[in-house]
Amino acid sequence: MASALLASRTELWGAALEVLPEKVGRVTFDSFLRNSLPLELDGSDFVLGVPSPFARAWIAERHLRTLERCLTELAGQPVTVRLEVASVEPVERPQSASPPAPLHDVIPTRGAFPSLPLNPKYTFDHFVVGTCNQFAHAAATQVAKAPGTTYSVLFLHSKVGLGKTHLMQAVGHYVQAQHPQLQVVYISAEQFVNHLINSIRDNRTESFRQHYRSVDIWLVDDIQFIAAIEGQTSEEEFFYTFNALYETGKQIVIASDCPPRQLQIMNERLRSRLQQGIVADLRPPDVDTRLAIVEKKAQADGIAISRDLLMRIAQQIESNVRVLEGALLKVCAHASLHGVDLTPPLIDEIIRDYATNTAPSRVSIDEIAGHVARHFDVSVEQLKSARRSRPISDARQVAIFLAREMTDHSLHSIGKFFGGRDHSTVIHSYRKVSESIERDAQMLWLINNMKTALSE
Numbered sequence: 001m002a003s004a005l006l007a008s009r010t011e012l013w014g015a016a017l018e019v020l021p022e023k024v025g026r027v028t029f030d031s032f033l034r035n036s037l038p039l040e041l042d043g044s045d046f047v048l049g050v051p052s053p054f055a056r057a058w059i060a061e062r063h064l065r066t067l068e069r070c071l072t073e074l075a076g077q078p079v080t081v082r083l084e085v086a087s088v089e090p091v092e093r094p095q096s097a098s099p100p101a102p103l104h105d106v107i108p109t110r111g112a113f114p115s116l117p118l119n120p121k122y123t124f125d126h127f128v129v130g131t132c133n134q135f136a137h138a139a140a141t142q143v144a145k146a147p148g149t150t151y152s153v154l155f156l157h158s159k160v161g162l163g164k165t166h167l168m169q170a171v172g173h174y175v176q177a178q179h180p181q182l183q184v185v186y187i188s189a190e191q192f193v194n195h196l197i198n199s200i201r202d203n204r205t206e207s208f209r210q211h212y213r214s215v216d217i218w219l220v221d222d223i224q225f226i227a228a229i230e231g232q233t234s235e236e237e238f239f240y241t242f243n244a245l246y247e248t249g250k251q252i253v254i255a256s257d258c259p260p261r262q263l264q265i266m267n268e269r270l271r272s273r274l275q276q277g278i279v280a281d282l283r284p285p286d287v288d289t290r291l292a293i294v295e296k297k298a299q300a301d302g303i304a305i306s307r308d309l310l311m312r313i314a315q316q317i318e319s320n321v322r323v324l325e326g327a328l329l330k331v332c333a334h335a336s337l338h339g340v341d342l343t344p345p346l347i348d349e350i351i352r353d354y355a356t357n358t359a360p361s362r363v364s365i366d367e368i369a370g371h372v373a374r375h376f377d378v379s380v381e382q383l384k385s386a387r388r389s390r391p392i393s394d395a396r397q398v399a400i401f402l403a404r405e406m407t408d409h410s411l412h413s414i415g416k417f418f419g420g421r422d423h424s425t426v427i428h429s430y431r432k433v434s435e436s437i438e439r440d441a442q443m444l445w446l447i448n449n450m451k452t453a454l455s456e
Ligand code: ADP
Pocket: 122, 126, 127, 128, 129, 133, 158, 159, 160, 161, 162, 163, 164, 165, 166, 167, 293, 321, 322, 325
């Protein structure tokens, strides 16, 4: 039996090391877990010695559950994990075959700026302006024309697929073309954190800071992920860089899925600096803007399709420009594959799965809670209760995630439904589930099935 086989802590940890890279991600594994030591196994208590306080905070916040689940599975009995900061030098190192992942797995080139490449299509020329994004566009244009002078911080926020990344990169392109001497760095918050972890691991924090200090235009995408780590180190380091650039008159552009006041960050000075910048949201485009977007896209890609048919697509896909573009491509692919003439009914048929407009069926929070409760075998009352034990809090997080994704309720009213929780708890739950969807195929599948079931 598994429990008999993996009775010793070293064996158990050795087995865990085999499966953990996939579960927690390479960066975390190589930075923290590979060098951790199984210090003690006493009944169900497993004490893991981790290399630094930062590692402890990092693992505690993001990976403790995964770790416990994994050890529980391997041991064949419940295991709870306690983290202790211990010596980095392994004393009795369990076998672990592969050498640490090279740094360039994470950072494109060692020593160079960890900037991600800009998408050549994300320029101002390719961006369609409508009332939904006019203010954001105007602010971005001004920033691009006079970086670091007019508004030192531009904060763009919207739901997914509405052009934040596009607009932010358009600033980058423009500045690069006009002022080639300026150092433009585009990075996602997640990449920033990865870079930070590597620097801490390699004792290169100082050069990490120097790196960022010579940036002239700092474009930081998906900042909400900075906030997902309560270990605080990454947030503090972000604040440090932010301030260094801010105070030397550099240009900062930030994109986020929520406004600054809803960002789940601890540092109130950072929040207030973000709020003091230009804060611009992008809303879902109206039908004329959507038509202009598909027309532009069709033109750019050399797609010959009549305006009426484009209108047909634009009318049906409302909420997300990326989906709109996907629908256009699907229609064109269908036409060229099957050699058929496109007609309005055929278009409706092809984009049926994408269309948001035809089936406005909105699910209620009650239905979501009921469905999730049944699946996790808990009661709706438990979801609304203060209890935090495992299946209940897991179920609650999933329900909150679905409520935020599938309904138009505000954070406040979702929190209120689930036992009067405040909006930061709602955001936290949402993040947790979003994160696990990204690394856990089973979770993705589960959420996907629930969404499908709920929207039927
Ligand atoms: P976000 O970062 O807000 O999730 P993106 O910037 O990635 O959204 O945009 C999603 C897709 O939609 C991209 O291909 C982008 O070029 C396109 N897009 C979004 N808004 C516009 C717009 N106003 N004009 C042209 N294309 C747009």
